[in-house]
Amino acid sequence: MHIHFIAIGGSAMHNLAIALHKKGYQITGSDDEIFEPSRSRLDSYGLLPQQQGWQPELITDQIDAIILGMHAHPDNPELKRAQELGLKIYSYPxxxxxxxxxxxxxxxxxxxxxxxxxxxxxxxxxxxxxxxxxxxxxxxxxxxxxxxxxxxxxxxxxxxxxxxxxxxxxxxxxxxxxxxxxxxxxxxxxxxxxxxxxxxxxxxxxxxxxxxxxxxxxxxxxxxxxxxxxxxxxxxxxxxxxxxxxxxxxxxxxxxxxxxxxxxxxxxxxxxxxxxxxxxxxxxxxxxxxxxxxxxxxTSFKGAARRLETLAETNNCTVFYDFAHSPSKLKATTAAVKKQFSNRKLVAVMELHTYSSLKKEFLPQYQGCMDEADEAYVFFNPKTIAHKRLAPISEEEVAGAFASEGLQVFTDPEALLQQLREKDWEHQNLLIMTSGNFSGQDLKALAIEVTGNPVRFQQQNNWLKHPDGMIS
Incomplete structure (x- = not known):
């Protein structure tokens, strides 16, 4: 069974390609750009395309099925060739x-x-x-x-x-x-x-x-x-x-x-x-x-990557990272950390990064979603807005939409991170929420710098308190 992936470098796409390869299928693919970790993972299985870009000459009637990723466009030359040949074309779901x-x-x-x-x-x-x-x-x-x-x-x-x-x-x-x-x-x-x-x-x-x-x-x-x-x-x-x-x-x-x-x-x-x-x-x-x-x-479930993940910690400070970006996720995650560590101040930082979050008409949905934090910061990059071809938004509009007292808005990631580095983190937690990376900042390095410690997970042997020890 020969399956060809158009836009093989996507997160779901490259994982599906590897899964089918392990199942014994012949897998080929292409993409105009493949980033890490997709590149290394495809390479380790011998599935990394030999050259970058779209190659319609690879599409022949010997291919049993095409799997088309969201990253490709409807006028993709490989897709057009597959349609001309009448090949079966699937989305990954x-x-x-x-x-x-x-x-x-x-x-x-x-x-x-x-x-x-x-x-x-x-x-x-x-x-x-x-x-x-x-x-x-x-x-x-x-x-x-x-x-x-x-x-x-x-x-x-x-x-x-x-x-x-x-x-x-x-x-x-x-x-x-x-x-x-x-x-x-x-x-x-x-x-x-x-x-x-x-x-x-x-x-x-x-x-x-x-x-x-x-x-x-x-x-x-x-x-x-x-x-x-x-x-x-x-x-x-x-x-x-x-x-x-x-x-x-x-x-x-x-x-x-x-x-x-x-x-x-x-x-x-x-x-x-x-x-x-x-x-x-x-x-x-x-x-x-x-x-x-x-x-x-x-008892042994630690959570998924980027879902309230602990980046670094000491006895009185923990730095969390969460994929949260929508208003409901921000509110739930902020409230969770504050409730769990009620004896510590909470500094919450989020990045407006997705299409929805950067759209001026959607901003009012964020009203009050970071109110549980003792200090709140919001970052957005105007270049990201321009890249997504959205109407510009101002720092004042963002602050007004969130409507949290004392909330600060930044468009310079270095200035934001420098302000965080200079804080006294005794008896405070830092919660970083984004689906991006604050315009290329090393968030794990920041976490270690804030706490002075990399994350340490200790094996818990007394995970169940039970009077007669039926489960251990």
């Missing part, structure tokens, strides 16, 4: 379905939390020696790639992104998976370049829910009014299961799940993670795992 249509598909969607919930389910399955296919949007400990497809597996776990599938397939990715077990974590308007109104955005989740397979289940966060309405409208053969956050206790900066008379120590924290855990638990219930299997596995 379409091909994931093609590979798993005879398996039990679990799909986790929502505006926030989907990567974390997917990661939790994957961690529980792996911890219990259950093999499965998967696709997740972050690098996870214990998983070599972000995509895996095998012949002998019977379960597929996919993170269900609502963004478009390919340049020629304008359907949201999660519309192509047709889950047996679906989860929706919440709806908060995003991707406004594609979904211009909130109602239009919500409709995509309603369509997703309507595509649950016969006699399947829809698990949903019942604290979301839009999801409540969607759950009421599912077909009669679909079981709707609501959840809220898992019961818990916080002691000395550590969160414990309450499970009967047991308290189960976690390495993650925050109300949003407690919601995610409750959702993941329902998925694992549907897959037939026991409570013991679930809770034992969750």
């Amino acid at each position: 379409e091909y994931l379905y093609e590979q798993t249509k005879d398996k039990t598909r679990v799909v986790i969607g929502g505006s926030h939390g989907k990567t974390s919930i997917t990661s939790m389910v994957m961690h529980v399955l792996k911890s219990n020696q259950i093999d499965f296919d998967y696709m997740v949007g972050a690098k996870l400990d214990g998983f070599e790639t972000m995509v895996s497809l095998k012949k002998e597996t019977r379960i597929a776990v996919f993170e269900g992104d609502e963004y478009l599938s390919s340049p020629i397939d304008r359907r949201p990715k999660f519309h192509l998976y047709h889950p047996h077990i679906a989860l929706l974590s919440g709806i908060a308007w995003d991707h406004i370049n594609v979904f211009p109104t909130f109602d239009n955005y919500v409709e995509q989740f309603r369509i997703f829910a309507s595509q649950v397979e016969e006699n399947g289940s829809l698990i949903y966060f019942e604290g979301d009014e839009n999801l409540q309405q969607i759950a009421r409208q599912v077909r009669q053969d679909v079981t709707a299961i609501g959840y809220r956050e898992h019961e818990s206790t916080v002691e000395d900066g550590v969160t414990y799940l309450n499970y009967g008379d047991r308290r189960i120590r976690l390495q993650v924290f925050g109300d949003h993670n407690l919601q995610n855990i409750a959702g993941a638990k329902h998925i694992c219930d549907q897959l037939g795992l026991t409570d013991e299997q679930f809770y034992r596995a969750m």
Whole structure:
């Protein structure tokens, strides 16, 4: 089976290419630019294109299928050649379905939390020696790639992104998976370049829910009014299961799940993670795992990369990094860190980097989302706005939109980082939130400079407090 990838360097695309290569397929690909870590990872498997750029001469009738990435344009010369030859052209979500249509598909969607919930389910399955296919949007400990497809597996776990599938397939990715077990974590308007109104955005989740397979289940966060309405409208053969956050206790900066008379120590924290855990638990219930299997596995779950990741720490200062960029994510992440470390001041820093976040009409959505922080800073790069061909925004407009007392706005990343370096970090935490990198700044180096220490994870042996030691 010969599969050719157009725009092989994308995050999901190169992971899918590696997964199919490991499955025994012949893989070729091309791209006009491939960045790290995609370049090194493709090279290590012998899949890195020999030359940069589009090469329509590579497209022949000997290719069994084309997988088209979002980075390519509709007039891509390789795509045009494939269309002329009548080759089968897939988006990557379409091909994931093609590979798993005879398996039990679990799909986790929502505006926030989907990567974390997917990661939790994957961690529980792996911890219990259950093999499965998967696709997740972050690098996870214990998983070599972000995509895996095998012949002998019977379960597929996919993170269900609502963004478009390919340049020629304008359907949201999660519309192509047709889950047996679906989860929706919440709806908060995003991707406004594609979904211009909130109602239009919500409709995509309603369509997703309507595509649950016969006699399947829809698990949903019942604290979301839009999801409540969607759950009421599912077909009669679909079981709707609501959840809220898992019961818990916080002691000395550590969160414990309450499970009967047991308290189960976690390495993650925050109300949003407690919601995610409750959702993941329902998925694992549907897959037939026991409570013991679930809770034992969750004690070793450290979270997904770039989701409240600890960059550096001392006894009285921790630097966190989070992928948060939308208003709902900023609010949840800021509140989580403040609640977990109520005895420390919180300095929260975020970068406006995505198309939606830099659009002047969307800025008011950020009102009050960093109010939990004791000090708040926002950075944006006017060059990024120009590159995305958006209307200019001013520092005053950004500050007015966030409407947090004392919030400071920067357009010079060096000036922002210098101000952070000069602070006294005793009994303070630093929370850095972005889907970018503050215009090329080394955030890990900043974290080590602020604390004087690289991150140190210590193995916790007393993860479960239980009176009779039934689990250890």
